[in-house]
Amino acid sequence: MGVLYTENGQLLPPNSDIVTGHSAISAFWQGAMDMGIKTAKLETVELEGQGDTAFEVGKYTLGGEGGKVIDSGKFIVVWRTEGEKWRLHRDIWNSSLPAPG
Amino acid sequence: MGVLYTENGQLLPPNSDIVTGHSAISAFWQGAMDMGIKTAKLETVELEGQGDTAFEVGKYTLGGEGGKVIDSGKFIVVWRTEGEKWRLHRDIWNSSLPAPG
Numbered sequence: 001m002g003v004l005y006t007e008n009g010q011l012l013p014p015n016s017d018i019v020t021g022h023s024a025i026s027a028f029w030q031g032a033m034d035m036g037i038k039t040a041k042l043e044t045v046e047l048e049g050q051g052d053t054a055f056e057v058g059k060y061t062l063g064g065e066g067g068k069v070i071d072s073g074k075f076i077v078v079w080r081t082e083g084e085k086w087r088l089h090r091d092i093w094n095s096s097l098p099a100p101g
Numbered sequence: 102m103g104v105l106y107t108e109n110g111q112l113l114p115p116n117s118d119i120v121t122g123h124s125a126i127s128a129f130w131q132g133a134m135d136m137g138i139k140t141a142k143l144e145t146v147e148l149e150g151q152g153d154t155a156f157e158v159g160k161y162t163l164g165g166e167g168g169k170v171i172d173s174g175k176f177i178v179v180w181r182t183e184g185e186k187w188r189l190h191r192d193i194w195n196s197s198l199p200a201p202g
Contacts, residue, residue: 012158012175014115014195050151055179057113057191074113076177076193078156090158092177094115094195 002026005088006080012092037070039063054079054086060093071095103127106189107181113193138171140164146175155180155187161194172196
């Protein structure tokens with residue numbers, strides 16, 4: 001997963017500090033899968049670019065064992081070209097479900 | 102608050118659907134203040150622009166009565182010029198504190 005991000009790419013996950021760089025990003029997503037996330041449905045709501053940068057607004061749904069919805073919410077990704085390929089540069093999201101507890 | 106955003110500006114708040122437009126955005130922030138938020142400290146970590154669009158990565162700390170920290174986290178704002186003024190166009194954030202419950 002990490003290689004889909006720019007060299008100094010960053011995740012800004014809920015309930016976490018900022019996660020920077022390929023190996024830390026890969027470890028983060030591996031951890032998410034280890035916690036039982038089986039599927040991620042991503043829907044682009046808006047995508048606008050200028051030059052080497054674009055921003056995307058989207059919605060996500062995370063599925064677990066047996067198709068159970070674990071979470072659904074929204075994200076903003078700042079995309080950037082690196083070596084002529086578009087890569088995720090900044091990636092932030094949050095849940096649209098009610099807060100637990 | 103709403104007028105600081107573009108005409109079709111959007112908040113993407115945690116545990117909420119997307120909030121669109123000046124009056125809904127003003128109502129959202131009024132609600133936040135009514136819930137006891139007294140201060141918001143914002144720190145820009147990164148700000149990059151191209152043409153009429155810029156993205157900002159930052160950190161926030163929300164304070165309540167007596168200087169108590171209610172929340173701290175991070176945000177991405179997509180800024181856009183509208184009528185020669187920079188306005189918030191897309192605004193998403195999440196907490197860096199552990200999840201409740």
